[in-house]
Amino acid sequence: MEKIAIICGTDLRQYDGLELTQSVSCESKYGEISSQVFLSDAFKASVFFMARHGTNTSIAPHQINYRANLEVLKQLDVSQIIAVNTVGGLVDDMSPGTWVIPDQIIDYTHGREQTFFDGIHNPMQHIDFSFPFAKSLRDDLIKFAALKQKSVIDYGTYAVTQGPRLETAAEIARLQNDGNHLVGMTMMPEAVLARELGIGYCSICLVANWGAGMEQQPLDIDAIYTLVEKEFSEMTRFMSEFLAEL
Ligand code: HPA
Numbered sequence: 061m062e063k064i065a066i067i068c069g070t071d072l073r074q075y076d077g078l079e080l081t082q083s084v085s086c087e088s089k090y091g092e093i094s095s096q097v098f099l100s101d102a103f104k105a106s107v108f109f110m111a112r113h114g115t116n117t118s119i120a121p122h123q124i125n126y127r128a129n130l131e132v133l134k135q136l137d138v139s140q141i142i143a144v145n146t147v148g149g150l151v152d153d154m155s156p157g158t159w160v161i162p163d164q165i166i167d168y169t170h171g172r173e174q175t176f177f178d179g180i181h182n183p184m185q186h187i188d189f190s191f192p193f194a195k196s197l198r199d200d201l202i203k204f205a206a207l208k209q210k211s212v213i214d215y216g217t218y219a220v221t222q223g224p225r226l227e228t229a230a231e232i233a234r235l236q237n238d239g240n241h242l243v244g245m246t247m248m249p250e251a252v253l254a255r256e257l258g259i260g261y262c263s264i265c266l267v268a269n270w271g272a273g274m275e276q277q278p279l280d281i282d283a284i285y286t287l288v289e290k291e292f293s294e295m296t297r298f299m300s301e302f303l304a305e306l
Contacts, residue, residue: 064306065108065133066299067250068144070288071095071115075296078102080109086135088128089181090173094119097132105306108136112246121223121245127173130253140197140260143251144295145218146288147244148226149267150236150274153213156287158267159295161201162216165192166240167248169222174249176256192251194260201264204302216241218265220248229273236271243271264299266291 066072073080080098095111110129113119133141149155177185198214205212219235221227223245227235235243242265254261268284268291 061105062140062306063106063108063136063138064140064142064303065097065110065136065138066142066144067110067112067129069111069113069146069246070117070144070292071111072109072296073098073115075293077297077300078109084108084136086132088125088131088135090128090131091125093128093132094124097136100303102300103303103306105303107303108133108138112250122169122172124246125173126249126253127176130250130257130259131176134257134259138259140194141254141262142197142201142299143247143261143263144299145244145247145263145265146268146284147218147242147265148232148269148271149241150219150232150243150271151241154216154241154267156267156269157291159205159210159212160216160242160265160267161198161205161212161214162218162242162263162265163191163193163198163214164217165220165247165251166217166238167220168235169220169245169248172249174252176253187252187256189252189255192255193262197260197262201262201302204305205298208298208301210298212264216265218247218263219243221245226279227272232271232273242267264295266295
């Protein structure tokens with residue numbers, strides 16, 4: 061049976077229905093992983109969970125050891141990853157509270173270890189990354205949302221910024237000009253490392269705020285956290301129903 065992993069910014073143990081009871085011991089040659097990996101007892105399929113910012117949300121996006129995280133999931137024989145990401149919305153349709161399943165990425169990060177094929181651990185190699193997300197997993201999530209009458213937007217280019225600060229208004233205007241719909245800090249190199257390992261990867265994004273400068277007032281960080289907390293109960297319920305069908 062397929063093994064699947066959920067990588068999320070938040071420690072999902074606090075939500076009902078996922079039963080993240082078993083901690084799985086794992087070690088990576090790339091160093092420390094972000095958090096313990098938990099195996100859920102709630103589903104027929106083996107479903108692993110990892111908190112990419114650590115279980116106490118202390119690891120900044122540029123300091124996440126993406127290679128270690130992905131390598132241990134490969135060791136656990138995971139073949140599909142669903143990433144859960146909170147993002148800023150850059151276009152009218154993607155207001156706070158909207159769920160989006162993106163279909164493209166533009167990477168604006170720098171200085172992150174972003175390949176296993178670095179000529180040190182593995183020989184240098186080019187890979188195809190034209191379409192960064194696993195089509196069948198995206199399609200399944202989109203179909204399931206339709207079945208549950210949950211409104212999700214099934215396209216979107218995710219701009220990956222360095223963080224941990226939010227963007228300036230001028231940076232947001234540039235990201236919009238570049239054709240991005242969403243902005244977040246963690247999808248790269250997570251997505252490309254999954255591709256290098258042959259793991260199917262897709263993302264479900266929760267829009268938590270408008271991009272900086274799209275409203276008159278500065279971004280209200282507390283309001284972002286409040287919205288995420290509120291929406292995450294629904295998102296975890298949706299995910300557990302989806303996972304139960306596998
Ligand atoms: N910018 C970058 N990352 C984010 C944002 C944002 O506005 N909101 C949530 N994650």
